[in-house]
Amino acid sequence: MEALQPHDLLWGLTTQTLENSAPAWAIEALQAGHPVVVRRAITDPSMVAVGIRGSARHQRYATQMQKSAVIRCVSPEQLVNVDLCQFPHLQQRLVSISKVLNRFAVQWGYTGSVGFELATGIQTVHAQSDIDLIMRMPNYLDKQLAHQMLIQLEETTEKLDVQLQTPQGGVALKEWATGSSKILLKSSHAAVLVENPWQEKEFI
Structure with a gap:
């Protein structure tokens, strides 16, 4: 495995x-x-x-x-390939998001209630639900590129929660893209404020 x-x-x-x-x-x-x-x-x-x-x-x-x-x-990435015709109440919302993310060379997928529903067929998503996404980011993501991603995703008008998964843990795309000096990184050890969530020495 x-x-x-x-x-x-x-x-x-x-x-x-x-x-x-x-x-x-x-x-x-x-x-x-x-x-x-x-x-x-x-x-x-x-x-x-x-x-x-x-x-x-x-x-x-x-x-x-x-x-x-x-x-x-x-995995969240596998759920990107689910036939959305089986989920008519989600299809339009998710197609607009996938069109944006497929413009960038990133590995991404659905998490949260959307991921759960796509994986199980059990309806858990309603009109007010956030759409949770994860992007696997093994390498440093330039803040300017992150900002471009954020702007294009916000143009879908969906309420999104996008996490970047770095080798050290997870951070919010919005925090990283908006240029905060320190952002919250959630790791297996703890949640800590860091300047660079790809830099191991900052919080070990």
């Missing part, structure tokens, strides 16, 4: 391995066959930190699972 990354959706976690403190809705989600999402946290090398999502926005439960228990993994 390839290395698991934040926002990947995983199947294979069972209710038998949940902590006794797990809420009833989390148990029900697993019993219904819903995937869990990889989150950022330090775990034993044999484990992966995951989150279970319920039907309500506030229903999020953090846990972990054995990597050996994973029977299926869907």
Whole structure:
């Protein structure tokens, strides 16, 4: 199995391995066959930190699972190739976004409620929902180019939450593109303010 990354959706976690403190809705989600999402946290090398999502926005439960228990993994990038004809209420919104991102040579995908719905077919997105996106950025992203991306994405008039995944963690595209001197980087260790989220020495 390839290395698991934040926002990947995983199947294979069972209710038998949940902590006794797990809420009833989390148990029900697993019993219904819903995937869990990889989150950022330090775990034993044999484990992966995951989150279970319920039907309500506030229903999020953090846990972990054995990597050996994973029977299926869907990355945000794979969801870009889903046939949107199956999701007529999302099709127009997502087509406009993909047209913008496909102009840039970046690896990107859907996360959040949109990613969950595209992966499972379970309707979780409504008209007021944010559209969550991730761009994998192994190399430094020039701020001017980031600003161009942001402007073009904002022209879609969609309410977007776009994260850049650097080797050190995740940062918001909007923060990086608007030239803030320090921006919030979320890593497995902590959330810290940095000047350059690609520069390892800043926060280790």
